[in-house]
Amino acid sequence: MTLAYPLDDPRTAAPSQALSDVLDRLGVRMNYAKDGEIYAQEEEVEFLYRVVDGVVRTMRLTCDGRRQVGDFYYAGDLFGLEPGPDHQFSAEALTDCTIQVVRRSAVRALAGDRELDRAVLEATRRELQRVQEHVLLLGRKSAREKVAGFLMSLAQHQSEDSIQLPMGRQDMADYLGLTIETVSRMLTQLQGEEIVEFPELRRFRVTRWEALEDLAA
Amino acid sequence: MTLAYPLDDPRTAAPSQALSDVLDRLGVRMNYAKDGEIYAQEEEVEFLYRVVDGVVRTMRLTCDGRRQVGDFYYAGDLFGLEPGPDHQFSAEALTDCTIQVVRRSAVRALAGDRELDRAVLEATRRELQRVQEHVLLLGRKSAREKVAGFLMSLAQHQSEDSIQLPMGRQDMADYLGLTIETVSRMLTQLQGEEIVEFPELRRFRVTRWEALEDLAA
DNA sequence: CGTGAGATTGAACCCAGTCAAGACTGGTGG
DNA sequence: CCACCAGTCTTGACTGGGTTCAATCTCACG
Numbered sequence: 001m002t003l004a005y006p007l008d009d010p011r012t013a014a015p016s017q018a019l020s021d022v023l024d025r026l027g028v029r030m031n032y033a034k035d036g037e038i039y040a041q042e043e044e045v046e047f048l049y050r051v052v053d054g055v056v057r058t059m060r061l062t063c064d065g066r067r068q069v070g071d072f073y074y075a076g077d078l079f080g081l082e083p084g085p086d087h088q089f090s091a092e093a094l095t096d097c098t099i100q101v102v103r104r105s106a107v108r109a110l111a112g113d114r115e116l117d118r119a120v121l122e123a124t125r126r127e128l129q130r131v132q133e134h135v136l137l138l139g140r141k142s143a144r145e146k147v148a149g150f151l152m153s154l155a156q157h158q159s160e161d162s163i164q165l166p167m168g169r170q171d172m173a174d175y176l177g178l179t180i181e182t183v184s185r186m187l188t189q190l191q192g193e194e195i196v197e198f199p200e201l202r203r204f205r206v207t208r209w210e211a212l213e214d215l216a217a
Numbered sequence: 218m219t220l221a222y223p224l225d226d227p228r229t230a231a232p233s234q235a236l237s238d239v240l241d242r243l244g245v246r247m248n249y250a251k252d253g254e255i256y257a258q259e260e261e262v263e264f265l266y267r268v269v270d271g272v273v274r275t276m277r278l279t280c281d282g283r284r285q286v287g288d289f290y291y292a293g294d295l296f297g298l299e300p301g302p303d304h305q306f307s308a309e310a311l312t313d314c315t316i317q318v319v320r321r322s323a324v325r326a327l328a329g330d331r332e333l334d335r336a337v338l339e340a341t342r343r344e345l346q347r348v349q350e351h352v353l354l355l356g357r358k359s360a361r362e363k364v365a366g367f368l369m370s371l372a373q374h375q376s377e378d379s380i381q382l383p384m385g386r387q388d389m390a391d392y393l394g395l396t397i398e399t400v401s402r403m404l405t406q407l408q409g410e411e412i413v414e415f416p417e418l419r420r421f422r423v424t425r426w427e428a429l430e431d432l433a434a
Numbered sequence: 435c436g437t438g439a440g441a442t443t444g445a446a447c448c449c450a451g452t453c454a455a456g457a458c459t460g461g462t463g464g
Numbered sequence: 465c466c467a468c469c470a471g472t473c474t475t476g477a478c479t480g481g482g483t484t485c486a487a488t489c490t491c492a493c494g
Contacts, residue, residue, distance in 0.1 A: 064434060066357040070349070083342030088349060117334045124341050125300030131348045132287070132305060138355035139394035140283040143450065169473065177356035182450055184474055201459070201473070217281060360482065386441065399482055401442055418441070418491075 019078070019119035022107055023050050027100040032093035039080065041090040047101050049080040054097030055166040058089040059174065069175035071130060072167065074157060078123050094166055138177045141217075146176040147186040148215035151196060155206055165202045236295070236336035239324055240267050244317040249310035256297065258307040264318050266297040271314030272383040275306040276391065286392035288347055289384065291374060295340050311383055355394045363393040364403040365432035368413060372423055382419045 029052065032038060038049065041060060049056075051073050058070035058079060070089045073079045082088060093099075110116055137146055150172060155163050165172075173180045190196050195211045198204045206212055246269065249255060255266065258277060266273075268290050275287035275296060287306045290296045299305060310316075327333055354363055367389060372380050382389075390397045407413050412428045415421045423429055 060353060062353070062357065062434065068353050068356045070352070083346040088346070114331060114334065117331065117338065121334065121338045121341060124338060124345060128341060128345045128348065129300040129305070131345065131352060135287070135348060135351050135355060136277060136279070136285050138352060139285045139391075140279065174356075179451055180473080181452080181475085185450090188474070217279060396483055397441080398443085398484080402482090405442075 016115070016119035016122050018113060018115035019107075019123060020050075022110060022116060023048070023100050023102050026106050026110075027102040030099050030101055032097045032099060034093055034096050036093045036097075038091040038093060038097075038099065039087055041087055043087045043090075045080070045082055045085060045087055046104060047080060048078065048104055048107060049091070050100045051075050051077050051079070052098040052100050054099075055094040056091055056097060056099070057094045057167065057171060058091045060089050067174045068177070069171055071134070072171075072175070078127075081120070081124050081127050094171070143176075143178055143182050143186055144189070145215055145217060146178060147172075147183060148190065148195075148212055149217075150176060151190075151204065151206070152212055152216040155212075162199070162203055162205050165204065233332070233336035233339050235330065235332040236324075236340060237267075239327060239333060240265070240317050240319050243323050243327075244319040247316050247318055249314045249316060251310055251313050253310045253314075255308040255310060255314075255316065256304055258304055260304045260307075262297070262299050262302060262304055263321060264297060265295065265321055265324060266308070267317045268292050268294050268296070269315040269317050271316075272311040273308055273314060273316070274311045274384065274388060275308045277306050284391045285394070286388055288351070289388075289392070295344075298337070298341050298344050311388070360393075360395055360399050360403055361406070362432055362434060363395065364389075364400060365407065365412075365429055366434075367393060368407075368421065368423070369429055369433040372429075379416070379420055379422050382421065 027050070032054075038056065039047070053075055056073040056077075056079060058073070060068045060070060062068075071079075072094065079091060080087075107116065107120070137149060141149065151163075154165065158164065167175075169180045169183050172178075173183045176183065187196075187198070190212075191198060193208075193211070195206070195208045195215075196204050197207050244267070249271075255273065256264070270292055273290040273294075273296060275290070277285045277287060279285075288296075289311065296308060297304075324333065324337065354366060358366065368380075371382065375381065384392075386397045386400050389395075390400045393400065404413075404415065407429075408415060410425075410428070412423070412425045412432075413421050414424050
């Protein structure tokens with residue numbers, strides 16, 4: 001993982017060395033095809049995962065079929081750190097992915113290493129912070145602000161000038177608590193105001209950073 | 218804290234013994250008057266807190282003045298477990314409160330005790346789970362469902378037949394991502410359908426549990 | 435009793451959702 | 465190479481749930 005972005009951002013701070021080592025030593029690399037299921041909702045929590053390459057999405061389905069995307073995970077990010085014995089979320093490969101997987105029990109067995117306990121705690125903390133940001137986004141922002149904020153956060157994680165959108169509109173909508181149509185409209189609107197520019201459907205460029213920052217608030 | 222409610226509920230599971238002990242041994246009891254500030258947003262994270270008596274609310278203010286309530290904490294709950302060096306939320310006494318406070322550095326100093334590390338992790342996990350529930354609530358539920366769900370969760374934490382509402386309508390609204398008027402209307406509506414009953418402004422009784430459960434979904 | 439903050443209610447408005455049609459895109463096979 | 469197709473995205477018209485603004489009510493507390 002590159003460190004092109006600020007370290008205090010919980011999404012991008014590198015996982016601690018100890019945990020990283022355990023994953024390297026004991027972890028198994030797995031490949032998942034686009035849309036492949038990594039784990040299912042309700043499944044027992046058994047493993048710890050790190051994205052090596054590709055993008056992963058976690059999501060939750062309510063009994064009546066509404067979908068809520070938990071988060072998106074990129075190269076270097078840990079995921080699957082869920083409280084409770086069962087997964088509240090499922091995880092799927094948004095793109096073709098390589099994932100490093102380690103059994104939780106293996107981590108626990110090595111936990112004589114206090115560094116490691118600490119590392120898991122640290123990772124859980126980061127996760128908590130991400131989720132708290134998500135609450136603020138969902139609770140008190142307009143559709144316009146939600147979409148702008150989403151684009152901002154994507155942009156902050158890619159140093160290139162032209163930014164890739166690995167997920168479709170439906171995934172954005174389900175992350176932001178909106179419908180696909182509203183997301184689409186807001187994107188068009190932001191383009192109309194020349195704040196962002198979409199040369200391709202899944203790729204954009206920020207043309208007026210200040211305006212985008214103001215919106216994301 | 219009583220254990221009248223199921224243990225797998227992250228809001229109510231008792232904090233682990235080790236952490237509880239540290240709080241008892243090293244913690245200082247503090248009293249806060251209603252609306253007193255326990256810590257401020259942006260303030261450095263220094264302490265760990267446990268509610269002994271009363272109710273605490275955490276909340277966050279955005280630059281343009283919008284308010285988002287993080288959560289409500291009751292007797293026995295730990296709070297102030299925030300990732301990052303600074304508080305993202307502020308905490309205030311919703312009612313007159315007794316809070317047991319311990320320095321984080323004291324906890325850290327004792328952390329040779331692996332039990333303790335584990336306990337902090339466990340508490341952070343529970344917090345994570347609460348926040349994830351909150352995301353689902355905010356992202357994919359109607360006003361009616363939000364209010365019904367809120368009343369449900371309150372009811373589940375009080376064994377009595379008549380349930381106290383320690384917070385005002387504004388706090389409920391800011392927790393649910395609604396306006397005070399909408400909250401009020403939904404309460405009236407639920408009363409009209411004889412699902413709940415409000416003998417007093419801040420006290421209610423559930424008259425049709427099944428209906429409430431269906432709504433909270 | 436009065437008083438005032440907090441809660442309810444009403445009416446008008448508006449943002450986002452819904453439903454439906456059409457456009458674009460990328461992939462496939464002729 | 466291009467025509468076609470299916471999936472995805474965009475656009476439009478309409479609806480409706482929730483907000484806004486304002487007036488009234490309630491009740492806890494002096």
